[in-house]
Structures are given as structure tokens and as C-alpha cells.
Amino acid sequence: MTTNFALTRSFFHLPEGIVYLDGNSLGPLPKGAQARLDRVLEREWGEMLINAWNDAGWMDYSVGIGNRIGRLIGAAEGSIVVGDTLSIKLYQALAAALDLNPKRRVILSDTGNFPSDLYMAEGLIRASNKNLELKVVDPQQVADAIDDSVAVVMLTEVDYRTGRRHAMTALTERAHDAGAITVWDLAHSAGAIPVDLTGAKADFAVGCTYKYLNGGPGAPGFIYVAPDLIDRVRPALCGWLGHESPFAFDLDYRPVTGIERMRVGTPSIIAMAVLDAALEVWDQVEMADVRAKSLALSQRFMDFVDRHCPQISLASPRDPAMRGSQLSFRFPAGYAVVQALIAKGVIGDFRAPDLMRFGITPLFIGEAEIDAACQSLKEVLDREIWRQPQFQQQKFVT
Amino acid sequence: MTTNFALTRSFFHLPEGIVYLDGNSLGPLPKGAQARLDRVLEREWGEMLINAWNDAGWMDYSVGIGNRIGRLIGAAEGSIVVGDTLSIKLYQALAAALDLNPKRRVILSDTGNFPSDLYMAEGLIRASNKNLELKVVDPQQVADAIDDSVAVVMLTEVDYRTGRRHAMTALTERAHDAGAITVWDLAHSAGAIPVDLTGAKADFAVGCTYKYLNGGPGAPGFIYVAPDLIDRVRPALCGWLGHESPFAFDLDYRPVTGIERMRVGTPSIIAMAVLDAALEVWDQVEMADVRAKSLALSQRFMDFVDRHCPQISLASPRDPAMRGSQLSFRFPAGYAVVQALIAKGVIGDFRAPDLMRFGITPLFIGEAEIDAACQSLKEVLDREIWRQPQFQQQKFVT
Numbered sequence: 001m002t003t004n005f006a007l008t009r010s011f012f013h014l015p016e017g018i019v020y021l022d023g024n025s026l027g028p029l030p031k032g033a034q035a036r037l038d039r040v041l042e043r044e045w046g047e048m049l050i051n052a053w054n055d056a057g058w059m060d061y062s063v064g065i066g067n068r069i070g071r072l073i074g075a076a077e078g079s080i081v082v083g084d085t086l087s088i089k090l091y092q093a094l095a096a097a098l099d100l101n102p103k104r105r106v107i108l109s110d111t112g113n114f115p116s117d118l119y120m121a122e123g124l125i126r127a128s129n130k131n132l133e134l135k136v137v138d139p140q141q142v143a144d145a146i147d148d149s150v151a152v153v154m155l156t157e158v159d160y161r162t163g164r165r166h167a168m169t170a171l172t173e174r175a176h177d178a179g180a181i182t183v184w185d186l187a188h189s190a191g192a193i194p195v196d197l198t199g200a201k202a203d204f205a206v207g208c209t210y211k212y213l214n215g216g217p218g219a220p221g222f223i224y225v226a227p228d229l230i231d232r233v234r235p236a237l238c239g240w241l242g243h244e245s246p247f248a249f250d251l252d253y254r255p256v257t258g259i260e261r262m263r264v265g266t267p268s269i270i271a272m273a274v275l276d277a278a279l280e281v282w283d284q285v286e287m288a289d290v291r292a293k294s295l296a297l298s299q300r301f302m303d304f305v306d307r308h309c310p311q312i313s314l315a316s317p318r319d320p321a322m323r324g325s326q327l328s329f330r331f332p333a334g335y336a337v338v339q340a341l342i343a344k345g346v347i348g349d350f351r352a353p354d355l356m357r358f359g360i361t362p363l364f365i366g367e368a369e370i371d372a373a374c375q376s377l378k379e380v381l382d383r384e385i386w387r388q389p390q391f392q393q394q395k396f397v398t
Numbered sequence: 399m400t401t402n403f404a405l406t407r408s409f410f411h412l413p414e415g416i417v418y419l420d421g422n423s424l425g426p427l428p429k430g431a432q433a434r435l436d437r438v439l440e441r442e443w444g445e446m447l448i449n450a451w452n453d454a455g456w457m458d459y460s461v462g463i464g465n466r467i468g469r470l471i472g473a474a475e476g477s478i479v480v481g482d483t484l485s486i487k488l489y490q491a492l493a494a495a496l497d498l499n500p501k502r503r504v505i506l507s508d509t510g511n512f513p514s515d516l517y518m519a520e521g522l523i524r525a526s527n528k529n530l531e532l533k534v535v536d537p538q539q540v541a542d543a544i545d546d547s548v549a550v551v552m553l554t555e556v557d558y559r560t561g562r563r564h565a566m567t568a569l570t571e572r573a574h575d576a577g578a579i580t581v582w583d584l585a586h587s588a589g590a591i592p593v594d595l596t597g598a599k600a601d602f603a604v605g606c607t608y609k610y611l612n613g614g615p616g617a618p619g620f621i622y623v624a625p626d627l628i629d630r631v632r633p634a635l636c637g638w639l640g641h642e643s644p645f646a647f648d649l650d651y652r653p654v655t656g657i658e659r660m661r662v663g664t665p666s667i668i669a670m671a672v673l674d675a676a677l678e679v680w681d682q683v684e685m686a687d688v689r690a691k692s693l694a695l696s697q698r699f700m701d702f703v704d705r706h707c708p709q710i711s712l713a714s715p716r717d718p719a720m721r722g723s724q725l726s727f728r729f730p731a732g733y734a735v736v737q738a739l740i741a742k743g744v745i746g747d748f749r750a751p752d753l754m755r756f757g758i759t760p761l762f763i764g765e766a767e768i769d770a771a772c773q774s775l776k777e778v779l780d781r782e783i784w785r786q787p788q789f790q791q792q793k794f795v796t
Contacts, residue, residue, distance in 0.1 A: 013444045022448045029444040037435055037668075045615060046411045046427040049745060050420045058615060085663025087637035088486060095525060111649060116638035116663065119651035123636040127493060129527045136649060210664070217443060217456060217667035238521040239485035240514035248750065251509060251534060253517035265483025265514065266608070269615035270435075271666035347447060352646065 003289035008363040011281040024359030027214025036277035061272040074196030083267040086208040086221035093204035095236035097152040097181040104151035112139040112159035150180040158188035158324030163316040169200040192325035194287040215275035239264035293362035304374040333391035340380045401687035406761040409679040422757030425612025434675035459670040472594035481665040484606040484619040491602035493634035495550040495579040502549035510537040510557035548578040556586035556722030561714040567598040590723035592685040613673035637662035691760035692723045702772040731789035738778045
């Protein structure tokens with residue numbers, strides 16, 4: 001390994017006495033964020049005022065940060081733009097993909113997609129007044145469901161519930177063979193696993209930056225468009241910052257050449273600055289090293305559970321090639337167990353109906369944290385209370 | 399007056415030696431922003447991690463900040479939600495308005511609307527695959543152009559170029575009489591002039607928060623939906639945070655009751671927190687006082703120009719009732735004059751082809767600043783150089 005994980009860990013503030021296994025939901029605070037914000041507030045906004053848009057490089061964040069993310073997911077320079085939210089970027093990608101395949105009417109997705117993606121697709125279908133259909137199948141059935149009715153295959157690469165990972169390259173190839181276009185959601189991929197958008201010939205991809213990329217709560221989304229497609233895309237959400245000449249204030253929209261046409265309105269510079277500071281740690285990292293450590297830590301966790309926690313069952317695939325960077329276990333009283341773990345300083349999370357999720361984030365988690373979490377998990381699971389009838393039923397949390 | 403403008407001024411950091419007349423483009427730094435960010439980063443994100451979404455009230459910002467803005471623009475509690483950008487919120491409002499008036503096909507707007515609003519409408523029309531038409535007339539022709547073909551009247555209340563103000567109440571009444579729905583963009587209204595959305599019977603309104611509200615560069619947008627309409631709206635951009643039960647992770651979208659259905663994806667909490675801190679000053683302010691001071695300062699500025707600057711012509715309406723809170727003047731060499739003013743520490747801005755804009759922001763601007771700006775303007779305009787041929791032509795900046 002060339003990545004120094006003691007160094008990467010030093011980039012983060014982690015609370016005393018906490019084992020944080022929820023970096024797949026909200027990454028922890030990068031220590032560099034505060035200094036960056038001091039600069040943006042005091043020196044830039046405070047002193048340069050409106051001139052900071054040009055003089056402090058605010059206009060350049062959207063593409064500059066996109067390139068920083070691009071290195072982690074196999075995207076060419078200038079093929080990613082950052083802004084808005086994942087949901088908005090998904091809408092843009094899906095609308096553009098449908099535009100490129102106008103004779104077909106099916107959007108194919110799966111039940112492992114994050115629901116917001118499905119909701120955004122529903123909204124787009126309704127707004128389009130065309131006879132489009134959202135077809136949602138089980139994750140295992142996606143490959144077989146790709147036929148010549150499918151306009152767009154819209155999938156989240158790594159299932160937020162189980163960590164199950166789709167075979168991006170194979171599914172993209174299958175989609176292309178069937179004449180369909182792909183939209184990949186990388187919410188649980190970027191910074192979690194090596195992704196090669198170029199090698200996979202992905203058409204569109206979107207993602208968020210507040211999970212494994214540690215960009216802060218609600219940090220901006222991003223969108224990737226394959227370089228050979230971007231200038232054929234006419235954005236559905238066409239705001240002034242995607243205009244060829246935004247400060248000409250023309251009455252008619254003319255998209256700028258390249259990825260910046262996927263920009264919409266004015267992005268929060270404060271959010272962008274924190275994200276940019278958070279991404280600095282990734283300049284020290286090789287994704288292959290992150291992946292190797294993630295798999296080793298995950299195996300360590302699974303081995304412990306196999307030996308000591310017979311009460312719970314693994315919901316994630318055992319095959320590392322089929323898995324992202326989280327482990328999920330099923331237990332009827334999963335919600336209560338996660339709460340008990342949090343009380344002991346081990347933070348994972350719970351997804352209805354019975355899934356306990358633990359994110360494996362090697363930048364700041366090592367063997368000691370995994371061992372501590374495992375011990376706590378065993379202690380909690382060994383309590384007699386879970387045998388009581390009220391804990392034999394799943395608790396639905398809404 | 400009951401508003402203490404010495405107090406409001408003390409809320410802001412203003413650079414030494416600068417007269418800042420561009421608060422209509424980017425408001426200055428509120429001193430409270432830094433302390434709020436320290437809290438959000440160190441105590442909330444840093445220490446509470448994922449639990450801060452509930453325990454630090456992050457989930458409540460969208461509506462809580464909406465209510466704070468609502469007080470300034472005559473909106474009922476719970477009728478505004480904050481998030482995304484103005485362009486995205488405009489798209490939502492326009493899509494919803496069109497849905498409510500399905501038999502008509504014309505969106506009426508004017509050449510004084512901010513171009514991004516027109517672009518977003520273009521995108522929506524294209525995506526809708528219906529025979530919709532965007533009709534753009536001169537500001538003076540809007541009233542006469544409202545007829546029974548018009549589905550939606552979409553206007554920016556205060557023209558970003560000239561500060562010309564539409565008669566919101568009268569135009570809304572006229573639209574309603576003709577069976578049309580109104581979408582008002584308050585980008586240059588919120589915090590600039592008293593607005594009474596309830597009294598005007600406005601249907602939809604949107605705005606940004608980085609101008610007169612001083613929320614920071616690219617601070618979030620907001621959307622208002624009249625309380626009697628909101629539960630009839632099915633959002634076109636329907637993200638998980640607008641779902642009745644986001645954490646049930648249902649596959650189907652069911653909008654929550656009330657304004658929160660206009661939420662989409664996860665908003666930047668860091669941007670929200672800065673905005674919330676910026677809005678604290680408004681709790682000390684009566685909009686009527688702000689308006690009175692704005693008009694007095696504007697009159698002082700105009701009087702000086704009338705007496706001492708015959709070279710330039712007022713582009714803003716002289717009638718205060720027709721004006722927002724900025725003054726614009728035409729001058730062929732306007733671009734160069736604005737640059738010369740900036741070099742003297744007087745920051746206004748320029749809009750092609752020949753408009754010099756000066757924002758009047760009473761929270762931190764008083765008579766001394768207006769007088770200093772006027773003196774500098776006269777000194778610059780009196781230079782011989784503007785008589786040279788190259789400055790007799792308008793400079794287009796793109």
C-alpha cells in the first residue's frame with residue numbers, strides 16, 4: 001500500500017470515545033474545513049465582496065471540484081460539474097438520457113435504488129406528458145429486464161440498504177447492446193470503491209458528496225456526462241450559469257459548450273469551499289488502497305459476527321466483488337440494537353424493516369475501531385431483553 | 399422610525415474605505431456568520447455527527463428560515479420553504495402553476511425578467527412536450543397582454559436592470575380576473591421593499607437570499623405557495639425530503655401535506671446556517687422603516703446627479719412607487735466609469751449595454767456613504783477622457 005492511513009486519519013476530527021461507522025451516511029468533519037471557511041468569510045466575502053466571484057475563484061469551484069472527484073471515479077477532466085443536490089442532478093441526467101433515446105418509453109430501475117431517484121423519475125415522467133413508464137424490478141432481475149423497450153437504465157451502483165453492488169461495466173455494456181442509455185447513481189460509490197466511468201463507458205453518472213467524500217451535511221451533488229455526449233445534451237434545467245454567455249443576459253438560452261451547461265443557478269460558495277477542503281485528503285489516497293483496506297476490515301467484521309453473533313444474519317453479499325463499502329445485518333430488533341450501540345458510542349444506523357448498517361470508511365476507521373464495534377455488538381446482542389416478545393417483531397421507523 | 403440603523407449597521411463587516419453599493423448583487427458579511435459556523439462545524443457536525451440532523455435542528459432549517467423570510471414579505475407561517483437555488487424554485491413554481499391551469503398554453507413574462515427565469519421556462523416548455531408558449535413583452539405591456547390565453551404570469555417584481563417595480567397587487571388581480579396564475583420572483587424585493595404576498599393574493603413566489611438578505615454567495619433560494627393552493631400542487635421536482643414519510647423509503651412518492659412538499663434533495667446545512675445567522679438582523683427591522691430610508695437616500699442620490707452630473711441619465715423611474723431599492727443610470731462609457739469608481743472604493747456594478755447600477759441598502763448604507771459615492775461619481779464623470787471617441791460607444795461586457 002502507498003496510502004498512509006495514519007495520515008488520512010489525521011485529516012479528520014473524530015469525537016472522543018466514539019466509533020463512527022456511519023460515514024456512509026454523513027462523513028465526519030475534516031479539520032481543514034474551518035480554516036477554509038475562515039478564509040472564505042473573512043478574506044473573500046468579507047473583504048472582496050462581489051469581486052470575489054472572479055478574484056477568489058468562486059466561479060471555478062463547480063468544475064474544479066468536479067475534476068477532483070473525477071480522479072476518484074475514472075472521469076476525464078472537464079466531464080463533471082458540481083452543484084445543486086443529487087436529486088436535481090439525477091433529474092438532469094435522466095431528462096438528458098431520455099432526450100437522447102426519444103423513441104423508447106421505459107426507464108428501468110430497481111428496488112435497491114434510493115427512493116428519491118425513483119421519485120424524481122416519477123416527477124419527470126408526469127411533467128413530460130409522454131407515455132413514459134418507470135419499471136422497477138428486483139436488483140437481481142435488472143440484467144434480464146434490459147430489452148429493446150428500455151430507453152434508460154437508471155441504477156444506484158451500490159444498494160444503500162445492503163451494500164450490494166451492481167456490475168457497472170457489464171450492465172452498461174448490456175444496456176448499450178440493447179440500445180439503452182445508462183444513468184448511474186454513485187452516492188455509495190464515490191470515495192467508497194474504485195469506479196471507472198470511462199472504462200465502463202458509462203453515459204451519465206450522478207452522486208452526492210456528503211457520504212464517503214465527507215463534504216459536510218447536504219454538500220452539493222455532482223453530475224458526469226460522457227465527453228462524447230455532452231454537446232448533444234440540451235439541459236432540461238437550463239439556468240443562467242449553463243449559458244454560453246451568462247453575463248450577456250440574453251433573453252434566449254444557448255448552452256455553453258461542455259459540462260458547464262449542466263450548471264443551473266448560483267451555487268452556495270460556502271458549501272463548495274467546505275467540500276473542496278474536504279477533498280484535499282483524497283489527493284493523498286489511492287482508491288485501490290482504500291478498497292483493499294475496506295475489504296480487509298469488512299472481512300474482519302464478518303468473521304467476528306460468524307463466530308460470536310449467531311443471532312443476526314448478513315444482508316450484504318459475502319462476495320467482495322458484489323459489495324460496496326458497508327456491511328448490513330438483519331435482526332428483528334435491529335432498531336433497538338442500533339440505539340443500544342449508539343448509547344455505547346458505536347454509531348451505525350438502521351433502515352426499515354430490520355437492517356443494521358455499518359459503513360466501512362478506511363480513511364479514518366481501522367482494525368481497533370472494528371474490533372471495538374464488534375465487541376459492543378456482541379455485548380448488546382447477548383442481552384436477554386431481545387428474547388422478549390416485543391423485540392421479536394420488526395420495528396418500522398418513519 | 400423605530401428601526402435603529404446604527405444597530406443594524408453594527409451587524410455587518412464592511413471593509414475599510416469602501417462604499418458598498420452592490421448589496422443588491424451580493425450582500426456583505428454578517429458578523430454573526432462566523433460564530434454560527436463555528437458552532438455548526440465544531441459542536442454539531444464535528445461532535446454530534448449524523449445525530450445532528452435531529453438533535454441540532456438541521457431538519458428544521460428549511461421551514462424555520464422560510465418563516466423568518468415570510469415576515470418580511472407578508473407570507474403566512476408555513477407557506478415558504480428554503481432550499482436549492484432560485485432557478486430551481488422558479489421551475490417548481492412554474493410547473494405547479496401550469497398544472498393548475500391545464501387548459502391554457504401561454505406563459506407571459508417580460509424583458510425585465512431575470513434571464514435565468516426565462517431560460518428555466520424554456521427548459522420546462524421543452525420538457526413538457528405540450529404546445530406551451532413563452533411570450534415575452536416589454537414591462538409596460540404586461541398588463542395589456544394578460545388575456546384568456548395566459549396560463550401563468552411570471553414576473554420579477556423589481557427589474558434587475560432599472561429597479562422598475564411592477565404593481566404586484568394590481569397585476570395579480572388582473573391575472574386572476576383573466577383566469578391566470580401568478581409566479582412572482584422577489585430576488586430584488588425581499589429585504590429591499592415591503593412586500594405583502596398575502597394582501598396581493600399572490601399564488602406563487604420565489605426568491606434568492608444572497609442579495610438584500612445578505613445570506614452569502616449563492617445562498618439558498620426560497621419558494622412561497624399560497625396556503626389554499628399548496629395541497630393541490632404535485633411537485634414536478636419531487637425529492638425525498640418532500641415525501642410524506644422520507645425515512646420510510648417507500649418506492650412510491652406521496653407528497654407531504656403543506657409547503658414541505660416543495661423540498662427536493664438534502665440541502666447544505668452550512669449554507670442554511672449562514673443564512674439563518676444573516677437573517678437575525680431582520681428581527682430588529684421594520685420594512686416600512688427600511689423603505690422610508692431607502693427612498694430618502696435614493697432621492698438624495700438623484701438630486702445630486704440632477705445638479706452635478708448632466709452627463710448621465712436616470713434609467714430608474716423617478717416615481718418612488720414604481721421603484722425598488724436601486725438606482726440605475728445610463729452612460730455610454732458606463733462600464734469604464736464603474737471600474738473607475740471601484741478603483742476609488744465605490745462599488746456599484748454594470749449591466750450591458752450602458753447601465754450603471756447602485757444598490758441602496760439602508761441596513762448598512764447611510765447619507766455619508768451616498769454623499770461619498772456621489773462625489774466620486776462626479777469626479778470620475780468630470781474627467782476629460784470620456785469625450786474621447788472610444789468611450790462614446792457602449793461597451794458590451796460578456
